[in-house]
Structures are given as structure tokens and as C-alpha cells.
Amino acid sequence: MNTAITRQQALELLMKYNKEPFHLLHGLTVEGVMRWYAGEMGFGEEEEFWGIAGLLHDVDFEQFPEEHCKRAPELLAEIGAEEELVRAVCSHGYGICSHVKPEHMMEKILFAADELTGLIGAAARMRPSKSVMDLEVTSLKKKFKDKRFAAGCSREVIAAGAENMGWTLDELFEKTILAMRSCEDQVNQEMRE
DSSP, X not given: OOOOOOHHHHHHHHHHHOOSHHHHHHHHHHHHHXXXXXXXXXXXXXXXXXXXXXHHTTTTTTTOGGGTTTSHHHHHHTTTOOHHHHXXXXXXXXXXXXXXXXXXXXXXXXXXXXXXXXXXXXHHHTSTTOSSTTOOHHHHHHHHHOTTTTTTSOHHHHHHHHXXXXXXXXXXXXXXXXXXXXXXHHHHHHHHO
């Protein structure tokens, strides 16, 4: 999987349709997570594609929340996104706002990690460090079990993502924490800029 879309084009499109810092932070975080996973899972040559899919996965969410994943194709067309990229972006909402089932490893990881990054981010912000660097799986598991904590993060989607990957929740938690650690400093720096 490759894309001719540059990161700068992707970032400009994301910023055109997303102004809230939370949505920009989420896009940058999922981008970094997807880049880490590309290398970790043996798809290093596809890192750019994985990252751009992560960056743009919620491109339509802020302005069109009721049409999430449905408006994405037309927005992605503005930068000439390939069919594979459009499909990947739409697959992250499978069963919620999209009928596009995640099939490629990248799509499965995007589906599994997207919702989880929100839960991990919320858990990290509750720590004295405000960082994922010292967040452990055991602590995350407690937050996961508390349905009131970060209630907007669907535990069902996270569990379905792990199952679709053939992973335990612990495996998904551990890998995604490591992925978020790998990009936390860069994401924070970009948000400051």
C-alpha cells in the first residue's frame, strides 16, 4: 500500500476541516501510532501510507459528525487520495458509521487502535506526569473496566478490534501504549507549533 499524498497535503486537509485542538491531537496521535505499528508488524515500506491513513481517519468527524465516514471520500478526493486510502479511512468506522470491513492488516490495526488511543490518552492525562511514558497495562485495564471513565471510548469497539486481530486485550493495550510512547514527544511538539 502506497500513496502519492504527501504528509503536508494530508495535514492541510485535516486542518481545513478540523479546528478543535482535541481532534488535531487525536489525528496526530493515531498517525504516530500507525507509523509505529507499520514498522512493528513488518510493513515498514508502507509506513507513510499507514501514517497518512491514521492522520486522516477522522477528517470528516468535526464538521460532519452525523455523516462520519460518509463524507470522508469527497473530502479525500480534494487531495486526490487513492481508492486504498479512502477505503482504509472508511474501514475504521466499521459497524458504527461504515459498512467497509477492515481486511488488510493496516485497516484492522486502525480499527483496533483508534478508539483505544482515546482511552490511553485520557488515562495518561489523569497521571501526575500527564504522560503515557509511565502508564502501565495494569493501570489501563482498571480504566477500561470503569465504564464511567472516558465513557465516550467504546469498550465494545476496542474488544472487537483485539478479537479481529486475534490478540488479547492485554496485547493490544501493551502494543498501543508502546506506539503512543514512540510518538508522544513529536505529537506534543507539533501541537505547540
